[in-house]
Amino acid sequence: MFVLxxxxxxxxxxxxxxxxxxxxxxxxxxxxxxxxxxAGLGLDPWGVFHQGVAERAGLTIGTVTxxxxxxxxxxxxxxxxxxxxGTVSNVVVIGLVMDATLALLPEPRAxxxxxxxxxxxxxxxxxxxxxxxxxxxxxxxxDGLMTGLHRVTGRSVRLVRTGIEVxxxxxxxxxxxxxxxxxxxxxxxxxxxxxxxxxxxxxxxxGGDSLVAAGSDARGRTREHPEEHSDGxxxxxx
Numbered sequence: 001m002f003v004l005x006x007x008x009x010x011x012x013x014x015x016x017x018x019x020x021x022x023x024x025x026x027x028x029x030x031x032x033x034x035x036x037x038x039a040g041l042g043l044d045p046w047g048v049f050h051q052g053v054a055e056r057a058g059l060t061i062g063t064v065t066x067x068x069x070x071x072x073x074x075x076x077x078x079x080x081x082x083x084x085x086g087t088v089s090n091v092v093v094i095g096l097v098m099d100a101t102l103a104l105l106p107e108p109r110a111x112x113x114x115x116x117x118x119x120x121x122x123x124x125x126x127x128x129x130x131x132x133x134x135x136x137x138x139x140x141x142x143d144g145l146m147t148g149l150h151r152v153t154g155r156s157v158r159l160v161r162t163g164i165e166v167x168x169x170x171x172x173x174x175x176x177x178x179x180x181x182x183x184x185x186x187x188x189x190x191x192x193x194x195x196x197x198x199x200x201x202x203x204x205x206x207g208g209d210s211l212v213a214a215g216s217d218a219r220g221r222t223r224e225h226p227e228e229h230s231d232g233x234x235x236x237x238x
Contacts, residue, residue, distance in 0.1 A: 018135045018203055022086055023093065025131030030062070030097030032128055035121035037061060037098075038105050039114045042180030044125075044190070045169035046142060052175025062099030066091055072141040079148030084138015091141055118182045122189050129190070130197025 036043050043051060047061075050068060054061040069091035076083070108114050132140075139147065142164070149160045173179050 014203060018137065021131045021201060021203070022089060022135035022137050025128045025133075025135065026086075026089055026093040027097045028124055028128035029132060030094040031101045032121045032125040033065075033094065034098045034101035034105060035117055035124065036182060036186070037102060037178075038107055039118040039121060039182060040107070040178060040180075041114060041118045042182030042184070042186070043178055044183065044186045045165040045172070047172075048177035048179055048183065049168040049172030049175075050177070052172035052177035055176045060099045061102070062095035062097075064095075065098060066095035069095070069141045072145050075145055076141070076148060079145070079152055081144045081148045082138070086132065086135060086137030087139060087141060087144060089137070090132075118185065122182075122186055123193060125186075126190060126193025127197050129194040130199075130201045133194075134198055134201040134203055136203065 033043075033047055036047060037051065042048075046068075050061050050064045053059075053068070054064040057064065059067075073083070073087070073091065108117065138144075146157065146161050146164060149155070149164075150157045153160065169179065169183070
C-alpha cells in the first residue's frame with residue numbers, strides 16, 4: 001500500500017476510495033450499457049457504432065467495445081496523450097462487464113419493462129460517470145481522443161465531440177446499430193446527470209477541500225474541473 005501511495009499520491013484511505021470508485025464506476029458503466037442494449041430503444045453514439053460493428057463481424061458487443069477502445073488508444077500516439085490507470089482499465093473492464101451482464105440478462109419484450117430499463121440505464125450511466133471521473137485516474141480512450149484533437153486543432157471541445165459522435169453514430173447506424181428514442185434521451189440527460197454525480201462522488205483533496213477531478217487544460221495548466229470545458233460540456237468516460 002505504501003508503494004501504491006507513493007506512486008499515485010495521497011493518503012492510503014483516499015487511494016483505496018479512488019480505486020473503488022474507479023472500478024465500481026467502470027463496472028456500473030458496462031452494466032448500464034448492457035441495459036440499454038437489452039431495452040432495445042436506442043443506444044448512445046459509440047454504443048450504436050459498437051453494436052453495428054458487432055453485428056457485421058459476428059462478435060459480442062463487449063469484444064468490439066474493447067477492440068475499439070484499444071484502436072482509439074493508437075490514435076493517442078500522434079496526439080501525445082498520456083495514459084492513466086483509468087484509461088487502460090476503461091478499455092478492458094467496460095467491455096467485459098457488458099458481455100457478462102448481457103449473458104445474464106434476458107431480453108424483455110414488453111414495453112412496460114423496456115422503458116423503465118432504459119431510464120434506469122441512463123441514470124445508472126450518470127452514476128457510473130460520476131464515480132469513474134471523480135476517481136481521477138485518467139480519461140477514457142474516446143475522451144482522450146476528443147481532448148487531444150481539441151488541443152491540436154484548437155477547435156472547441158463541443159465541436160470536436162459533436163463531430164466524433166456524429167461520425168460514429170452515422171457509421172454505426174449504417175452498420176445496423178440501434179438508433180431510437182434512447183439515443184435522444186441519453187444525449188439530453190447524460191450531461192446534467194453526470195454533473196450531479198461528479199459532485200456527489202467528489203474525492204476530498206488532502207487539504208480537505210472537495211475536488212471533482214484533476215487535470216490540465218489545453219496549455220498544460222492544472223485545473224480542478226477538467227470535465228467542464230470552456231463551453232460547459234461534460235467529458236464522459238466513454
